[in-house]
Amino acid sequence: MAEEKQTLNFIEQIIEEDLKTTHTKESLYFRFPPEPNGYLHIGHASSICLNFGLGLKYNAPVNLRFDDTNPAKEEQRFVEAIKKDVQWLGYSWAKECYASDYFEQLYLWALTLIKDGKAYVDSQSSEEIAQQKGTPTQAGVAGPYRDRSVEENLTLFEQMKTGEAPQGAHVLRAKIDLKSTNMLMRDPVIYRTLHTSHHRTGTKWKIFPMYDWTHGESDYIEQISHSFCTLEFLPHRELYDWFLDQLVEGSKLRPKQREFARRNLSHTLVSKRKLARLVQEGVVASWDDPRMPTISGLRRRGYTPDAIKNFAQGIGVGKRDNLIDVSRLEFSVREDLNKKANRVMAVLDPVKVTITNYPQDQTEWLEAENNQEDPSAGSRQVPFSKELYIEREDFREEANKKFFRLKLGKEVRLKNAYIIKAESCEKDPEGNITEIFCTYDPKSKSGSGTQESLRKVKGTLHWVAINKAVEVEVRLYDRLFTDPSPDTHKDKDFMDFLNPNSLQVVTAYGEPSLGDLKIEDTVQFQRLGYFTVDLQSTKEKKVFNRTVGLRDSWAKLT
Ligand code: ATP
Ligand code: MG
Secondary structure (H helix, E strand, O other): OHHHHHOOOHHHHHHHHHHHOOOOHHHOOEEEOOOOOOOOEHHHHHHHHHHHHHHHHHOOOEEEEEOOOOOOOOOHHHHHHHHHHHHHOOOOOOOEEEHHHHHHHHHHHHHHHHHOOOEEEEOOOHHHHHHHOOEOOEOOOOOOOOOOOHHHHHHHHHHHHHOOOOOOOOEEEEOOOOOOOOHHHOOOEEEEEOOOOEOOOEOOOOEEEOHHHHHHHHHHHHOOOEEEEEHHHHHHHHHHHHHHHHHOOOOOOOOEEEEEOOEEEOOOOOOHHHHHHHHHOOOOOOOOOOOOOEHHHHHHHOOOHHHHHHHHHHHOOOOOOEEEOHHHHHHHHHHHHHHHOEEEOEEOOEEEEEEOOOOOOOEEEEEEEOOOOOHHHOEEEEEEEOEEEEEHHHEEOOOOOOOOOEEEOOEEEEOOOOEEEEEEEEEOOOOOEEEEEEEEOHHHOOOOOOHHHHOOOOOEEOOEEHHHOEEEEEEEEOOOEOOOOHHHOOOOOHHHHEOOOOEEEEEEEEOHHHHHOOOOOEEEEOOOEEEEEOOOOOOOOEEEEEEEEOOOOOOOOO
């Protein structure tokens, strides 16, 4: 038993404890509650994996609840994007819920609070309210409207509701304790007026419930057993419980709020509001720009649901906020794609190679394995001919012994093909290599079984036959920010840390099989990394996003 406990995270321990005391297995119910004010990001993935993961583990339902109480920020398109992302991650929700569906019930409960003398309409400005609430070390004092009669409160609340009262003229506050050491208990605002159209309720409601008055009550309506939120809501728990104290009836299940640490990822931002700024200010092209840490950006970049889930589950839930290095996420996708992605050859920075002793008009089709990690992936044919491209950095006129690629007078193997030897090269007036002349050993064909084919040479290069090459656009991405935590500097804006080289576009040449790939297909460009077909590809030209390089190129630099 003790052993089993060690393998449970602290959230699971809470549930196990409750199962022994207050809860039955059948009463377990979870929810994931995003606000539809932007796209989901990698931080949300942690919360999704936690809640839906618990649902799978305990065979309990999980609701997807849109916390849509701020019409000024929320939009239907965000609702759609969030649903798509949760589904893409592979989870299904029991019910699709909206806090806005509970507006009527919340309003009726607010009336009860007013009638019980536990809520009042305050007509002070927000500055006056802030003043009157005091500070953490100084108790608050009652404002001039705190003792309004129930009748007056009901009348004014009605005027707030119908829109008869101007926007912002009043708020409804719970009447709790102005001396509480918890500032949130000092008569928190529970309703404000907004004459803005809501994406679902239109202009029906002019009063909108605040987060604290909505969240626990929505949990109660849905009979959520455990409501997990991030640590900054810890001080809200007292208020969450106070509201439930006013409402929970007899046999109904009482939800429990528990907190876990927010997940932060280095060199990026995990806040919808801040990510929205990157989109609005044109730093990135869209919410699903492959540089964005959004689920949709990661999908477009070539990340798989498994890579994201393995990353989230590998880190688990913590009790303290933590900054996870983005290289961990990159490791996770590399590991997953290594198993799943077919290998192909493409050259990103080409230089021409001519095989002088190869027949002029000949094209040979050579057998190439698709994925050595997965024998069921089969093989394909790759064309070989007299004129090839190799990577510019794979050739040097002279180099020391550690340079295992092509140099004058030395041999390398061309992957899946022959051993070649560099004989001479041509340069332009600036000294750039324009063409390399090589000879090949006709008996050295890979897999032919001849002695020559088994001959060991140090280097193996990828290459592409020019006469059959497919020209593609490749988008090379790098971290969006140069600083690990761009939004934590007191005197600086995160925009000051933008990486100017987060996107580089090149024209590359690939083997003909690239032509068969479809949008969102991911392949490994051998020796270079994983690349995914972007949705902006056209019939004429494919666009590839670099998902991740084969190695962590930053590790060497730091
Ligand atoms: P944002 O500032 O990005 O809008 P949020 O917390 O306001 O974040 P919500 O849509 O309200 O976003 O969050 C939905 C759920 O996801 C909440 O339960 C929230 O606690 C959780 N969540 C959001 N960001 C993170 C994160 N970085 N790590 C873990 N959980 C998160
Ligand atoms: Mg939010």
